[in-house]
Amino acid sequence: MMPNDVPDPDLPDILLVDDDLAEAKAVRQALTAAGITHPVLHLLRPEDALRLLRLDPGLAPDRVLLILAARVARRDGDRLMAALAGNPRLACVPVHILTGPEDSGAAVCPDGAGRLRLDRVGEDLRAVLPGLQARPRADEAALPVA
Numbered sequence: 281m282m283p284n285d286v287p288d289p290d291l292p293d294i295l296l297v298d299d300d301l302a303e304a305k306a307v308r309q310a311l312t313a314a315g316i317t318h319p320v321l322h323l324l325r326p327e328d329a330l331r332l333l334r335l336d337p338g339l340a341p342d343r344v345l346l347i348l349a350a351r352v353a354r355r356d357g358d359r360l361m362a363a364l365a366g367n368p369r370l371a372c373v374p375v376h377i378l379t380g381p382e383d384s385g386a387a388v389c390p391d392g393a394g395r396l397r398l399d400r401v402g403e404d405l406r407a408v409l410p411g412l413q414a415r416p417r418a419d420e421a422a423l424p425v426a
Contacts, residue, residue: 291318292412293339297329298322298349298378307347307378307401314402316409326352326360333370345412346375347396353377361393374412376405 294311298304304322311320323329326348333341348357357377364370376394378401396404 291316291409292343292345292374294318294320294345294347295329295332296320296322296347296349296378297324297326297352298347299324299352300349303349303378303398307398310398310402311405314406316402316405326356330360330363330370333373334367341370341373344373345408346373348375348377348393350377350379353393357393376408 296304296307298307308320308322311318321332323332329346333339333344348360361375364373364375374394376396378396378398381397381399394408396408
């Protein structure tokens, strides 16, 4: 993030789970190039993401986007999706799988997960963001309608 950039409060917190440091750096650079200057928290393992989502009071599950590298999704995607779905507080967390252009989305993406292509991750995320921003926040959903 550049010194004068201010994260957009309407953007979700982005958690990137990728065990390849070079790929994670490329994702951050692609997002910045696409004008997405919101911070990205890089984690190496899905267990770390689950632990963070369960324990960090500063991360509201309804304001998080979880991006998994395809390698991580192949290895642990179904287990992660089941853990999220089995926790009422975390079931709302959207998951997108970061794939290469050669990956078949159906073969890589667990049920319920979206797909972001590595070679166009910035553009793909830009296309997904309006739907994520339209989700009601938990604190807004609890407000009575006048």
